[in-house]
Amino acid sequence: MTDPLRAGFGQRLAESVRARGALCVGIDPHPSLLHAWDLDETPQSLERFAMTAVEALAGEVAVLKPQSAFFEVYGSAGIAVLERTIREARQAGALVLLDIKRGDIGSTMTAYAMAYLDEHAPLAADAITVSPYLGYGSLAAAIGIAEQTGRGVFVLARTSNPEGAGLQRSIHGSGDSVAQYIVDSAAETNAGAEPMGHVGVVAGATIGADELDFSRLNGPILAPGLGAQGATVHSLRAVFGAALPNVLPATARDVLRHGPTVDGLRAAAHRVRDEVNDLLRD
Amino acid sequence: MTDPLRAGFGQRLAESVRARGALCVGIDPHPSLLHAWDLDETPQSLERFAMTAVEALAGEVAVLKPQSAFFEVYGSAGIAVLERTIREARQAGALVLLDIKRGDIGSTMTAYAMAYLDEHAPLAADAITVSPYLGYGSLAAAIGIAEQTGRGVFVLARTSNPEGAGLQRSIHGSGDSVAQYIVDSAAETNAGAEPMGHVGVVAGATIGADELDFSRLNGPILAPGLGAQGATVHSLRAVFGAALPNVLPATARDVLRHGPTVDGLRAAAHRVRDEVNDLLRD
Numbered sequence: 047m048t049d050p051l052r053a054g055f056g057q058r059l060a061e062s063v064r065a066r067g068a069l070c071v072g073i074d075p076h077p078s079l080l081h082a083w084d085l086d087e088t089p090q091s092l093e094r095f096a097m098t099a100v101e102a103l104a105g106e107v108a109v110l111k112p113q114s115a116f117f118e119v120y121g122s123a124g125i126a127v128l129e130r131t132i133r134e135a136r137q138a139g140a141l142v143l144l145d146i147k148r149g150d151i152g153s154t155m156t157a158y159a160m161a162y163l164d165e166h167a168p169l170a171a172d173a174i175t176v177s178p179y180l181g182y183g184s185l186a187a188a189i190g191i192a193e194q195t196g197r198g199v200f201v202l203a204r205t206s207n208p209e210g211a212g213l214q215r216s217i218h219g220s221g222d223s224v225a226q227y228i229v230d231s232a233a234e235t236n237a238g239a240e241p242m243g244h245v246g247v248v249a250g251a252t253i254g255a256d257e258l259d260f261s262r263l264n265g266p267i268l269a270p271g272l273g274a275q276g277a278t279v280h281s282l283r284a285v286f287g288a289a290l291p292n293v294l295p296a297t298a299r300d301v302l303r304h305g306p307t308v309d310g311l312r313a314a315a316h317r318v319r320d321e322v323n324d325l326l327r328d
Numbered sequence: 329m330t331d332p333l334r335a336g337f338g339q340r341l342a343e344s345v346r347a348r349g350a351l352c353v354g355i356d357p358h359p360s361l362l363h364a365w366d367l368d369e370t371p372q373s374l375e376r377f378a379m380t381a382v383e384a385l386a387g388e389v390a391v392l393k394p395q396s397a398f399f400e401v402y403g404s405a406g407i408a409v410l411e412r413t414i415r416e417a418r419q420a421g422a423l424v425l426l427d428i429k430r431g432d433i434g435s436t437m438t439a440y441a442m443a444y445l446d447e448h449a450p451l452a453a454d455a456i457t458v459s460p461y462l463g464y465g466s467l468a469a470a471i472g473i474a475e476q477t478g479r480g481v482f483v484l485a486r487t488s489n490p491e492g493a494g495l496q497r498s499i500h501g502s503g504d505s506v507a508q509y510i511v512d513s514a515a516e517t518n519a520g521a522e523p524m525g526h527v528g529v530v531a532g533a534t535i536g537a538d539e540l541d542f543s544r545l546n547g548p549i550l551a552p553g554l555g556a557q558g559a560t561v562h563s564l565r566a567v568f569g570a571a572l573p574n575v576l577p578a579t580a581r582d583v584l585r586h587g588p589t590v591d592g593l594r595a596a597a598h599r600v601r602d603e604v605n606d607l608l609r610d
Contacts, residue, residue, distance in 0.1 A: 076435055115432060115439035121411050121450025126404035149459055150397060150429055151489040153358055157397035168403025177431055179461040179484055183491030202461055207433040209465030216498040216506050224498050224506075 055173060055198030055244035056236070059266055062108040062141050063294070067319040068326060070109035070143060070268065072298025073099045073131065075116040079299070083306035089123035092116075096131040099302065102311035104138035107319065111296060114146040129168045141172040143268070147202065149177035151184045159191040163199075173198035175248060175268070182231035189235060189245055198244045198266070203228040204258060206250025206271035225249075229258055236264040242292060251277030251295060253285055260289035272297040272318070279325040295322050337455060337480030337526035338518070341548055344390040344423050345576070349601040350608060352391035352425060352550065354580025355381045355413065357398040361581070365588035371405035374398075378413040381584065384593035386420030389601065393578060396428040411450045423454040425550070429484065431459035433466045441473040445481075455480035457530060457550070464513035471517060471527055480526045480548070485510040486540060488532025488553035507531075508540055518546040524574060533559030533577060535567055542571035552578040554600070561607040577604050 053061075075095045077087055083098075085091035096112070104110055112131050117124040128144075135142050148158040161167050162174045173192070176185050176199050185201065192199050204214050204225035218227040229247055236243025246266035249258060260267060267286060271277040272295045277285075279295070286293050297318055304314035335343075357377045359369055365380075367373035378394070386392055394413050399406040410426075417424050430440040443449050444456045455474070458467050458481050467483065474481050486496050486507035500509040511529055518525025528548035531540060542549060549568060553559040554577045561577070568575050579600055586596035 074436075076439075078435075113436055113439075115430070115436045115443065118451070119439050119443040119449065121443075122404045122408035123450070125407045129403050147432055147459075148397070148429070149461070151487065151491070153360075154356075154395055154397045157358075157395075157401050161397065161401040161403075167401065168405070169400070177429075177459050177461045179431070179459045179492075179495065180487050180489055181491030181493070181495050184489055205433065205462050207462055207466055209433070209463030210461075211463070212501055212509070213461065213463050213506055216500045216509075218498045219494055224495055227494070227498075 053196055054239065055192065055196055056239055056242035056265065058172070058196065059108070059141060059198065059294070060241045066106065066108040067323050068294055069107050069315070069319045069322055070111050070294050070296040071103055071107050071301050071315055072145070072296060073110060073112040074298040074302065079302050079305075082303065085306075089120045089127060092120055092124060093127045093130070096127055097134070098306055098308060099311065100131060100135045100138065102308040103301075103315055104135040104140040106312060107140060107315055109143050109294060110135045110140045111143045111145050111298075113298075114144060125169070132169060132171050136172065143173045143175070143200065144169070144171035145175050147175045147177045149180055149184065151180050155184060156187040156191070159188040163188065163191050163195055163197045165195060171197075173200060173246070175200045175202065177202050178228055182228060192244055198246055200246040200248050200266070200268045201228055201232055203247040204249045204253050206252045206277070226258055229260060229263055232265055233262040239264060242266065249285070251281050251285055255284040256287060257285070260286060260292070263289065263292065265292065267293045268296055269293050270296040272300065279321050282325060290326065335478055336521065337474065337478055338521055338524035338547065340454070340478065341390070341423060341480065341576070342523045348388065348390040349605050350576055351389050351597070351601045351604055352393050352576050352578040353385055353389050353583050353597055354427070354578060355392055355394040356580040356584065361584050364585065371402045371409060374402055374406060375409045375412070378409055379416070380588055380590060381593065382413060382417045382420065384590040385583070385597055386417040386422040388594060389422060389597055391425050391576060392417045392422045393425045393427050393580075395580075396426060407451070414451060414453050418454065425455045425457070425482065426451070426453035427457050429457045429459045431462055431466065433462050437466060438469040438473070441470040445470065445473050445477055445479045447477060453479075455482060455528070457482045457484065459484050460510055464510060474526055480528055482528040482530050482548070482550045483510055483514055485529040486531045486535050488534045488559070511540055511542060511545055514547055515544040521546060524548065531567070533563050533567055537566040538569060539567070542568060542574070545571065545574065547574065549575045550578055551575050554579040554582065561603050564607060572608065
């Protein structure tokens with residue numbers, strides 16, 4: 047494995063996907079999933095849930111994606127569980143993409159980057175999701191710090207929810223949609239990087255076929271929506287076309303509902319991974 | 329004071345502003361401010377900073393606005409300080425607007441709402457900032473839970489940073505700008521509320537004069553940018569026009585740099601409040 051302090055995130059992700067398959071599994075401790083696992087809504091149960099997911103999956107899948115909201119509900123006790131979740135998942139060999147969708151300006155954005163992309167931070171992950179409502183340029187501090195620390199950022203471009211279309215398809219001054227402007231801005235940052243750059247985009251596997259042009263992106267595409275939201279591995283080809291090799295499909299509930307046993311979770315993750323592998327091999 | 333469990337956020341804010349003046353002071357523990365106060369970058373110093381700000385200001389100004397990013401940098405230890413900051417500021421009579429700019433979909437947005445807008449949550453504030461990149465409709469859970477709990481949400485519309493213009497001025501399917509679409513969506517939610525609704529917008533005091541039409545909003549307008557970012561109390565009139573009575577000007581560094589003494593902070597807050605009061609009385 048490449049030295050993570052020297053390799054860029056694009057290279058680290060490519061290696062992890064080559065070794066483990068192109069799959070990102072969310073750690074989303076919904077109240078409904080806690081109950082399905084016979085757990086209550088306490089920080090102790092949250093920890094039990096997250097540690098079970100880490101035990102089952104962190105040695106298996108390329109990327110684990112804890113959803114920060116479900117930890118924040120429990121305040122500092124929940125964040126302590128999140129710290130442990132990130133740390134143990136990384137130690138077991140998974141890349142950790144923390145799904146936090148942060149976005150702010152200036153010194154505040156720098157603070158978010160220091161909180162999640164600096165190795166010495168209690169919540170240091172391998173990558174985070176960020177939100178570009180304040181402009182792609184507002185994310186500069188996170189994009190710069192991620193590059194320095196061998197980490198990545200995934201910028202929301204075109205999300206899988208129906209309410210997202212109106213804003214994300216608005217026409218930017220460039221003449222393209224807002225979503226395409228985000229993809230193109232990431233492409234500029236990633237230009238020339240080998241095997242790909244460290245700025246990814248988020249684009250739901252449920253959006254229209256060929257709605258966006260990813261041909262110059264040269265970065266990873268996180269594609270949520272597989273399973274619970276209705277997208278299939280076959281929709282991936284329609285939506286992403288030639289960019290398919292850079293797609294990291296994400297699922298959560300389709301794996302997590304097979305808990306609480308480690309074996310059940312692991313078998314479910316293998317099934318989804320094999321389905322994705324088959325598609326990419328076609 | 330109205331019973332906070334019965335009154336809506338619009339009413340609670342109007343009463344607080346009537347009693348204390350229209351001013352929101354940020355609690356932004358920048359590293360540079362910590363150093364200026366002779367503090368280092370530790371959770372203990374963070375707590376000292378935040379508790380000093382609360383002691384100086386929570387009995388004085390209408391709204392205190394802790395910036396979550398500067399607490400998240402310290403992981404769970406920082407979030408424990410944020411819990412205490414919110415709790416003690418509210419106990420001292422300030423409304424607490426937690427600046428977190430969260431935005432997500434479905435059950436994740438519900439989790440954010442439960443984390444920050446439910447009275448039993450460790451981080452329960454009076455209002456939060458939210459980001460609409462996933463569509464105004466994606467915020468429905470937060471807007472609904474805030475209404476039930478007498479709390480508020482402030483939706484980013486037109487931010488004070490130069491990088492924000494491109495996306496926020498993009499043309500939405502409605503024919504208006506994205507920023508105007510957000511203002512109009514909030515207006516729909518607030519229609520008919522007395523004295524105003526619980527969905528505010530964020531619009532920088534540095535944007536162009538009359539760029540947005542706030543005439544139907546019937547909700548509060550958080551206007552950052554006063555002081556450090558170059559806006560003056562006089563720009564407020566140019567930007568907001570007839571909506572000026574609903575504007576809550578926000579400042580942080582212009583007050584915080586007068587620490588670390590409680591007297592210095594309090595005197596600075598009074599100066600800014602009096603300036604704003606003079607403007608609104610003209």
